[in-house]
Amino acid sequence: MTHAEPGGYNPAFAQTHTVTMNIRDLLNHKVQQAMLSAHIPFQHSPMVAPSKKPGFGDYQANGAMGAAKAMKANPRELAGEIVRHLELDGIAERVEIAGPGFINIHLAPEWLSQQLATATGDKRLAIARASEPQTVVVDYSSPNLAKEMHVGHLRSTIIGDALARLLAFQGHNVIRQNHVGDWGTQFGMLIAELEEQLAENREATMALSDLEVFYQQAKGHFDKDPAFADKARDYVVKLQSGDPQVLALWEKFRAVSLEHSQEIYEKLNVTLTSEDVRGESFYNDDLAPLVAELEEKDLAVEDQGAKVVFLEELADKEGNPSPVLIQKQGGGYLYATTDLAALRYRAGELGGDRLMYFIDARQSLHMQQVFTVARKAGFVSEHISLEHHAFGTMMGPDGKPFKTRSGGTVKLSELLDEAMERASRLVREKNPDLAPDTAANIGRTVGIGAVKYADLSKTRTNDYVFNWDAMLSFDGNTAPYLQYAYTRVRSIFRKAGVEPSALQGEILLSEEEERALAIKLLQFSEALDQVAKDALPHLLCTYLYDLASLYMRFYEACPVLKDGVPDATRQSRLQLCDLVARTLAQGLELLGIEVTEQM
RNA sequence: GCGCCCGUAGCUCAGCUGGAUAGAGCACCCGCCUUCUAAGCGGGUGGCCGCAGGUUCAAGUCCUGCCGGGCGCGCCA
Missing domain, CATH: 3.30.1360.70 (Arginyl tRNA synthetase N-terminal domain)
Structure with missing residues (x-):
């Protein structure tokens, strides 16, 4: 289920x-x-x-x-x-x-040619819109605002965004939900620290310019200063009871942290905006009623002072039901409670037909529990699809979870900067004639594309090994290879001085390479359908890589602009080139990856 | 202990509702630039698909058991 x-x-x-x-x-x-x-x-x-x-x-x-x-x-x-x-x-x-x-x-080649002709004349490459559009709620990224975004957030952010883009392209009503962690006990400590630093006349944005450092300061303060620790605990209570002053501090912290995330999204070319943020705090008022409702429905019971839902559906071999804690002894709520509230909101208020969650595989049991409780409680009707699309851990080159040399978490912003830097260096090496601005711009596109594509191109459910050299290589199934294929096509048009829209005549498929390319082009929508169905973007990557490879072969075997190519053949091949360029660009765009005119 | 995921070439990975001689890239060897970007293309070497049973006309794919690895399992999220 x-x-x-x-x-x-x-x-x-x-x-x-x-x-x-x-x-x-x-x-x-x-x-x-x-x-x-x-x-x-x-x-x-x-x-x-x-x-x-x-x-x-x-x-x-x-x-x-x-x-x-x-x-x-x-x-x-x-x-x-x-x-x-x-x-x-x-x-x-x-x-x-x-x-x-x-x-x-x-x-039949004539039929293939006809099909291609409908694609050349259509902005969407003749990709049909869904005949029955669904409202799809996509939960992804969802970082904890207490800390800076790190590599652990990369996969959810990238994969979720690709699916959101793709489903929207297919004509579905996509609602993005960034379920940020903006509530919980650690915020008492953080707010208390912020208050002290503001009292020292520091600006909030300055104090919080590095969330990682700030968190360490707060933690250190909390551990060493009992008075501060008391205040932190007091602020948790005040925060929950809606104390205006504490709430104002919390708002300030939250706003600055969200700005950090937004910067990352923009650097990453991820479509999330502030509009999509619906954090844990959003559901605060709904938690008590939700627990009450679960009790009324005899789903939640008191156990050792806490409120628990026991699920026989997820029982072990001995028949011990699986416990889902929804309220602690002290009355506090847990993330299962918030997730249930969010799920109910998405199915109810947002009217989702399909609720997709792009969350770490380690949350599998938790998600299963939440889904099961939601079904039993009637928060979602039978025909609403609840989908946890899990993914594995990002590993370092040593095969262990990706960390810095000193063992800390790798900040996402630093990782992205390094990607752009490495790519820029490569671009300058390979093409020294480019203007510095142009090279930097290409480096940015290639570097970010490489990081994203490396992740997207692996089967989502497996752990994945992060490797700079492999992802920035121009050989094999990488973003640079696809981006290069695109520039090769564009280069032909530059050379020819022809606008794609001016092309005429039938597409002729006489050579093997042309025919193979034609069929692959026509399979674009099959790839999209499969990705939409199974939420596996690597299938689109494989498709695009196949397409680019076939284009490279076509490029080697079928001259376009060279002397002696008949005009009809030239027009035909240029149309094929244009379709390849547009399909590559469209496919990469759905993956959240940009192309450049030259490399 | 129980549950989930994984095990395919030396390395990184594909393999679509079971289908025809298991495919790429890297690495290694050999070819191809006075001609559209060689950041490319072609060819070659390399695989008891973890092991053992079973189902089937057909199993890398489905079922069972075992071995090996990762992760999770009531008051963190």
């Missing part, structure tokens, strides 16, 4: 009303119809997928074998039946049966 399917999404049977650029859906639909005509029950899926080997056509339908097994029929004969009913006139040039019952589909 953690990874519930979003309601109503089923790519296999998506209709092709308008111009859907999704070949896979189209073929699935066509093959399904053929199967029905061949009296094969609807439950058997066509299993259409891109072929892995060039010899097996462009797409293959593997559903005949499974259906034959269930129907006790001969798989090759059944495949023959399906092919007999298969209507792909104008779409496929050849359909053949191979092996035990594979149906290999070879697409």
